[in-house]
Amino acid sequence: MNDSNVGEVVVDGExxxxxxxxxxxxxxxxxxxxxxxxVGVLKGAFMFMADLARSIHxxxxxDFMAVxxxxxxxxxxxVVRIVKDLDLDLTGRHVLLVEDIVDSGLTLSxxxxxxQARGPESLEVCALLLREGLQKADPDLxxxxxxxPPDFVIGYGLDVxxxxxxxxxxxxxxGPRDLG
Ligand code: IMP
Ligand code: MG
Numbered sequence: 001m002n003d004s005n006v007g008e009v010v011v012d013g014e015x016x017x018x019x020x021x022x023x024x025x026x027x028x029x030x031x032x033x034x035x036x037x038x039v040g041v042l043k044g045a046f047m048f049m050a051d052l053a054r055s056i057h058x059x060x061x062x063d064f065m066a067v068x069x070x071x072x073x074x075x076x077x078x079v080v081r082i083v084k085d086l087d088l089d090l091t092g093r094h095v096l097l098v099e100d101i102v103d104s105g106l107t108l109s110x111x112x113x114x115x116q117a118r119g120p121e122s123l124e125v126c127a128l129l130l131r132e133g134l135q136k137a138d139p140d141l142x143x144x145x146x147x148x149p150p151d152f153v154i155g156y157g158l159d160v161x162x163x164x165x166x167x168x169x170x171x172x173x174x175g176p177r178d179l180g
Contacts, residue, residue, distance in 0.1 A: 001167065005160075005175030010153050011129075011146050013168045016051075019145050023126065024055025026143065027096070034121075035059045036096040037088065041111065042066035043165065044100030047157040048128045048145075052098060063088045069107055078106035082114070090118040099127040100157050105135035129153070129170065146170075 027036070035058040040049035042064050053060060066084035095115060102108050108125065116123055126143035131150060148170075154160055155167030160175065 005173060006154065006164065006167070007151075007172030007174035009169050009171050010148055010151070011156075011170040016128075016145070016156060016169065020048075020051050021055050023143050023145065024052060024057070027052075027126070028055075028057045031056075031058055031094060031096075034094045035061070037061045037063060037090070037093045038096050038098055039086065039115070040064045040098045041100065041107075042084065044157045044159070045098045045128070047165070048100060049098045052126065061088070065111075067107060067111065078104065080107055080110040090115060090120040092119070092121050094122045095120040095124070097123065097125045099125060101129040101131065101153070102127045102139050102141065103131045103134055105137060105139045108139055109137065128156070129158075 038049060038053060038060050040046060040062070043066065049062075053062070063086045064084065065082060065086050067080050068083045070079045097111060097115065099108060108127075112123065112125070124142040125140070127141050128145040130139070130141065130144045130147045132147050134150065152160075152173045153170050154164035154173045155170045157165050158170065159165045160173055164173075
């Protein structure tokens with residue numbers, strides 16, 4: 001992409017495809033007989049969720065929620081609120097939460113508590129990206145695509161001020177820090 005804000009590629013499209021195929025195989029095995037309800041966290045996880053679901057060979061169901069965290073464009077404050085809630089009841093369901101990236105882990109810890117309170121039979125997390133070493137507590141992720149260095153990244157669902165989500169790869173963001 002001819003855009004100087006798009007930096008070095010961190011995970012390319014082929015690496016993403018290969019890793020998703022592997023995650024899909026594992027999820028297909030782990031949930032054989034108990035197809036999961038995939039819960040995608042909008043908007044960042046939309047592309048990952050679509051590709052991951054196609055590599056899971058089970059009759060999965062889908063739901064989505066959207067959260068917003070107060071903070072600057074490139075930092076989470078930890079104060080999270082639900083902007084769009086799930087449509088489905090989680091009671092007795094095997095829920096697999098699909099996240100784009102776990103950074104501080106604050107968003108995930110909010111979501112985990114919130115979803116756990118709805119009485120699912122099981123609750124596990126699949127995150128495309130885990131930022132190395134920044135979590136205060138162990139994020140306890142059952143499935144992780146890639147562990148990445150501290151730099152802010154864009155692409156494959158991840159944005160800065162709603163841009164760059166459509167890149168087919170994950171790249172370092174080299175632009176100004178407080179866009180939008
Ligand atoms: P956490 O609460 O600090 O773990 O932040 C998680 C959320 O912040 C993710 O779901 C993303 O929406 C956003 N986020 C964190 N790091 C990045 C990044 O490098 N690029 C784009 N969004 C990010
Ligand atoms: Mg975001």
